[in-house]
Amino acid sequence: MRVRAMRKQAKPLSETPETPPDGAGRALHTGSPSTPGKGTVFSKKRVRSARMMKDSLFKVLLAVISVVIVLPFFLILLQLASAGLGEVLGSGLGQGIQFIDTNPGPGLRGGILNSIVGSIALSALAGAVGIPVSVLGAVYINEYTRPGRVKNAIEFGADVLAGIPSIVFGAFGLALLVGGLGFGFGLFSGGVTLAFMMIPTILRTTEEALRAVPVSLREASLALGATKWTTTWKVTIRAAFPGIVTGVLLAFGRVIGETAPLLFTSGNSLGEPTSLFGPGSWVAALPYTIYLYISDPRDYLKAKAQGTAVILLIIVLTVDVIANYISRKVTRRLV
Amino acid sequence: MITWTNQIEVHDLNTWFGSKHILKGISCYFMDNAVTAIMGPSGCGKSTLLRTINRLNDMIGNFRMTGKILFEGEDIYSAEASVYELRKRIGMVFQRPNPFPMSVRDNIKYGPKLHGVHDEDQLDKIVEHSLRRAALWDEVKDELDAPAPNLSGGQQQRLCIARALSVDPPVLLMDEPVSSLDPISAGKIEELIVTLKEDYTIILVTHNVQQAFRVSDQAAFLYMGELVEFDETSHIAEAPSDPRTEAFITGRIG
Numbered sequence: 001m002r003v004r005a006m007r008k009q010a011k012p013l014s015e016t017p018e019t020p021p022d023g024a025g026r027a028l029h030t031g032s033p034s035t036p037g038k039g040t041v042f043s044k045k046r047v048r049s050a051r052m053m054k055d056s057l058f059k060v061l062l063a064v065i066s067v068v069i070v071l072p073f074f075l076i077l078l079q080l081a082s083a084g085l086g087e088v089l090g091s092g093l094g095q096g097i098q099f100i101d102t103n104p105g106p107g108l109r110g111g112i113l114n115s116i117v118g119s120i121a122l123s124a125l126a127g128a129v130g131i132p133v134s135v136l137g138a139v140y141i142n143e144y145t146r147p148g149r150v151k152n153a154i155e156f157g158a159d160v161l162a163g164i165p166s167i168v169f170g171a172f173g174l175a176l177l178v179g180g181l182g183f184g185f186g187l188f189s190g191g192v193t194l195a196f197m198m199i200p201t202i203l204r205t206t207e208e209a210l211r212a213v214p215v216s217l218r219e220a221s222l223a224l225g226a227t228k229w230t231t232t233w234k235v236t237i238r239a240a241f242p243g244i245v246t247g248v249l250l251a252f253g254r255v256i257g258e259t260a261p262l263l264f265t266s267g268n269s270l271g272e273p274t275s276l277f278g279p280g281s282w283v284a285a286l287p288y289t290i291y292l293y294i295s296d297p298r299d300y301l302k303a304k305a306q307g308t309a310v311i312l313l314i315i316v317l318t319v320d321v322i323a324n325y326i327s328r329k330v331t332r333r334l335v
Numbered sequence: 336m337i338t339w340t341n342q343i344e345v346h347d348l349n350t351w352f353g354s355k356h357i358l359k360g361i362s363c364y365f366m367d368n369a370v371t372a373i374m375g376p377s378g379c380g381k382s383t384l385l386r387t388i389n390r391l392n393d394m395i396g397n398f399r400m401t402g403k404i405l406f407e408g409e410d411i412y413s414a415e416a417s418v419y420e421l422r423k424r425i426g427m428v429f430q431r432p433n434p435f436p437m438s439v440r441d442n443i444k445y446g447p448k449l450h451g452v453h454d455e456d457q458l459d460k461i462v463e464h465s466l467r468r469a470a471l472w473d474e475v476k477d478e479l480d481a482p483a484p485n486l487s488g489g490q491q492q493r494l495c496i497a498r499a500l501s502v503d504p505p506v507l508l509m510d511e512p513v514s515s516l517d518p519i520s521a522g523k524i525e526e527l528i529v530t531l532k533e534d535y536t537i538i539l540v541t542h543n544v545q546q547a548f549r550v551s552d553q554a555a556f557l558y559m560g561e562l563v564e565f566d567e568t569s570h571i572a573e574a575p576s577d578p579r580t581e582a583f584i585t586g587r588i589g
Contacts, residue, residue, distance in 0.1 A: 219429065220433045225420065
């Protein structure tokens, strides 16, 4: 019943002149009773201009949306430049070059070298732990398991991991590494917590990169008498390498900007870390420093926070540009 | 009792992927220093037959087979047979050019290095010799270190032939090696196949009847997994004994 009713409604609609060329044309020829005479009056010109109207309206809409999308990026840049560049380019104490090559002095005046070194050390350790685990995991999933439960379980795990809020990683790092295994605060606990965060990104991009390697490339190697492992190592991973690097750099870009996982794991320090474990390993990180300086009531620290944000942004952008460059090179070189 | 004197013999071969019966009771042989064409319509099992000969189907999980394939008198599927040694001695060229993402030189060196050749002088000799055999040397000798994927499609395919020749296999399997190439490149490779047969046993899968007639000495016609006809190419071309073969070569099926 309902279907028939709908059809009844739909029919006259489809033959009214509003429906652009088809409806109008048909109405012209058949002169159907539902459009008495009107079809002939309805000129082609009006149809066209109405359609052009719609077309340009849509164009404007898309342009507005694009501007809305890119606007925040430029606003961030602008805001950072106005608030933070003073620290980075200024010439006072702990400004200019001193901002990046000295440690915080009395009253936290001075530079943020400790945070820069700390962030790099933390992400380097995270990479050293996270990259091999996730790349080898992806190789195992993609090259050595057949589609089935194991593969699905690992992929599901990685996807869930990717969706976990970073503060939960922090809490997990605190419970497992700092407390449970007794590593205490510092470089190791912080770095390994960040490594957990890298795993899903690298695992998934590596898998994607491996999947993009044509089967026939593997077969060519096998057909020459290579073992599966040699084929995987020398041909498949090699062919997927640029894609893997892109994933790794994206993961770096992600973890270097994370505060929450470090809150309860890395400790903090006014100097560079001197060891991997123990009190000497307490380490500062750029995002953490931003967080601390912004929450501080002293105004000059708020300015320093903005300057730190500039430095962090520069590092992240650099990593992104490199990732982009490499991934573009791949698409040109492979197939 | 027939005494087989040929390099590769197939005895009553049946293969399955899962429950799908692909090849049904195939028996044939591949003569030394000759080109044997395996032709048939798509899906008739010709690639499966080819890939059973170098055990590439082993990689596929649900593959099963019965029957025997003898290479130089030995069962290649027996427990003692080394699949790596087998594949070293039976080279393969694929449908689409598939050079490794490395330099031209490294593409050729890959195979010999796998099998224990590490002397650079010797490797260089192999590179030159293989590329010459594949009629590619003159075109690439000045850019051996350029990435192989930058070569044209036809050059890439000849590089793949050179790569297969680099480990000096007596047998060469070719799975529709020209079907993805332009006519001129295809012509060059056809010529190459004819010259290569002086030193190699070549098994060529093709769905192109004219090509099979042009280059092969003997031919097998597969249809729906059955070996319908197996004879000298000239006999098949002139007087096919089975109506299905005739239908195929006159273009009525496939």
